[in-house]
Structure formats: C-alpha cells, structure tokens
Amino acid sequence: MSLRVIDPGPLSLLEDLGRPGLVDLGVGAAGAFDRAALREANSLVGNREDAAIVEALGGGLAVIAVESHVVAVTGAAGPVTVDGRAVTSGRAIALRRGEILRLGTPVVGLRWTLAVAGGFDVEEVLGSRSYDTMAALGPTPLERDRVLPVGRPAGPVSTRTYPPLVTSGGVEVRVVLGPRDDWFTPEAVAALLSTPWTVDPVSDRIGVRLDGPALARSRSGELPSEPVVRGSIQVTTSGRPVVLGPDHPVTGGYPVIGVVVDADTDRLAQVRPGDVVRFRRHRP
C-alpha cells in the first residue's frame, strides 16, 4: 500500500496535528498549517482526524498510485487532475493502480492538503509524523521517487463535498490583545487593528510576515525570552508584525502585541504574498 512521488512540487511536507507539549526540550508543535483542511481531508477518506497528510505548497505535486487508493484533496482551490482528467477537490477520489494525481497551481489559496485512506504511515519522530521546517525534525520533505507507505484504511469513505474555505485577496482574523500590548503606544495598537496588512513574500511556516506602518513601542529595552504560541503576533525591531505559524520557535524575545484566535490561524496558511490580512479585536 503506497503512493510514489512523481514530482514533489516546490515544497511538500508530511504533517499531522503535531507534537505539542515538548517546549521544555525546545521542540515546537509543528503540524499542519491548515488544520481545518487536514480534518476535512481525513474525514473524507475515513481516517482518524490526526492521520498524517501531505501539505503541498503551491502547484506541482504529482503522485502515482502503486495500488488502488482513495484520496482527498482540500485546502487551496484550483485544478486537480487524475491522469489528466479534471477531478473535484473537497471530496473523496478513487485512484486506481497506476493513475497519477496532480495538484495544479492554486487559483485561490496557497497550500493543498492531500489525504489518503489509511493515512501516510511514515515513522513517528517524538510522537508525531510532522516535519518541522525550523527544527528540521520529523519525516523529511518529499522528493522525487519517494515511496510513501499507506496504512490500513480505517473507516468508511465519506460521500460529502467540502467547498473550499479559502477566499481570494485576503483574510480577516480575530485577535486577542496581549500579552505585551502594553509595550506599544495606543496608536500602534489602534494601527494593528485598522491597517490592511500586506503579506510579505518571505512568509513561511515559521511566520507570516506583514508589511505596513511601523508599530511604535512605548518602552525600550529587551524583553526576557518567553514562550510563544502559534498565532502570536511578534513585533520585530523594525516595527513590523510577524504572525507565528506552526514551525515557530517555542520562545521569543520580541514582544507579542496580540495572539490570533487559534481556529483562525488556519486561514493564514492560505494567504499569498500581496494578500491583505486584517485583524479584528476579539474579547474572550
């Protein structure tokens, strides 16, 4: 039971729901950037929700079915083909032995999620099948001719269809101010919440970098390093915010002005360079 990589595309990674709870070893959680897409894809093929998937950046990933498999593609929106025939994403796809599945360039969004019935059965590292790009920990990025072992299908395949969650042009996410909003001027906090921030091209799974007005601090000095979470909005010395992604370092020395609501961080997996991110204040 396996799929073989014909073309890995720009960056295709094995991810599950990550390895939380190892911060005191300096190990972050990593895991799928778009966890909503992971859950959808796994439910379509009858997997446990935490089964490993492939997270493919942009277009180009192509895999061949070594035996027949049921797969599902979620996350981004765009062309998906089996042996050149267009197929629908967001629903289960029967892939017969020898057929090639190709993920095209997303029309909307940035990252595809590919699940297979049975899950990708690669070896766990510290309890997870996720690759952490910052720590270089976990199953290595896909390369051409890599054979991806597939586990035994567990549950029934779903007949439903999930329409893509991605939106074109940008997203609005909810943010809880703090823990270090008091390190910034009231004007900077207001600017965080009112600015249409532009996604910088150097964004990745470690952080989504945003361009816009510099956010001024109300105090000087260095913040003693403190633990940070996925969705933390760090403000670097340049005054620009970086929203931490799944591969963020577990501690950081830049003040965190606010933290994106956990569920909303999935949507940041799908923003593209030049897209707009807006923050809306959330009071828990």
Added chain:
Amino acid sequence: MRILPCGDTAVLLDCDDADEARRWHARLRDLFPAALGACTVLVRGNPAEVRAALGGLDVSAAEPPVGREIEIPVVYDGPDLEPVAHLMGVDPSEVVRRHCGRPWTVGFAGFAPGFAYLTGGDPLLDVPRLERPRPRVDAGSVGLAGRFSGIYPRPSPGGWRLIGHTDVTLWDLDRDDPALLHPGDVVRFVEAR
C-alpha cells in the same frame, strides 16, 4: 505574578523573577501543559478555566526540580570574543575567566530543539544580541545574549555573540532523551585547549 492574556488557548504568567516562574512551573505542570520562559510560564488550556484554577493555588512551598551537574569543555575562539571583551571593557581572557568562573543554571529551553537558556552567570557578562543575526551559526557554538549563555545544538541562523565552541552533543534523537540539558540542570564551562 500577573496573569496576561495569550490568545484563546493559553495564559502567560508574568512572574517577578526566574525563581518564582520555576516554582509556578513546578506547581502547575501536573495540572496543565506548562512551559517556562525567563520570568514567565505559559499555561495551556481554556483561559477562564486556567485563571479559575490559579486562584486557589499557593506556590510558596513548591520546589523546582533539582537538576544534574554537567561539565562542558569550550574552546574560546569565537568570532565575537574580542568585540564582547571590548563591550565589557576587559581583555578576552577575562571574558573566558568569568564565563567559566561560576556555574550556570538551565532556566528554560527554546529557539531550537535542545537549546537551553543558561542563567545565573557572572553579571558582567551582559551584552546585547547582534543587530544583524548571522544566517548560519555552527553546531556547538557557545554564545552570549543579554544575561544568558547558550550553546547552538545544530547549525541555524542566530543572533547571539559567539565566544567559543564545544564538541559536546546537545541534541541527539538516538538518545532516549534527545536533549542533554533540561530546566534546573547546572552547567560548568571549562576552558579546553
């Protein structure tokens, strides 16, 4: 100790000092997933539930775990040894003497797997991070930043001022416990030639 908001899945305990943070960490870690910072503890969980649980806790009697003592030989040949000495207004040999002069304690982990923030060293060893982090720092590089010392477990970008290097392996996935250093461990640097 102040409880600060940290999104909808955690709170951050802002403690008066590292010792108080370690006592809160020791007290809480059986109740919630908790992680140490320099003077902070990140507590995972529904913020309202965590806040409610914290209200009834007393940490005055909590004992942070007692760690192991680990000796780390260092060749003091780092590219920033001279600039650090200059910043401190002393000779490079004095930087080495002070770095080895008293034991360090692992305060908390972070930055990379196996990276330990070492605290409690000579107070004169207090230098700002590099303004421009290096795109690559070799594994085993020994650095200073603020009042911390640290050892890079693997090659990575880094903004600490590098004063030397060690051959000790800080991180090894083939070991039962891949990290050599854990919060509470005591580290003694010795000069290797």
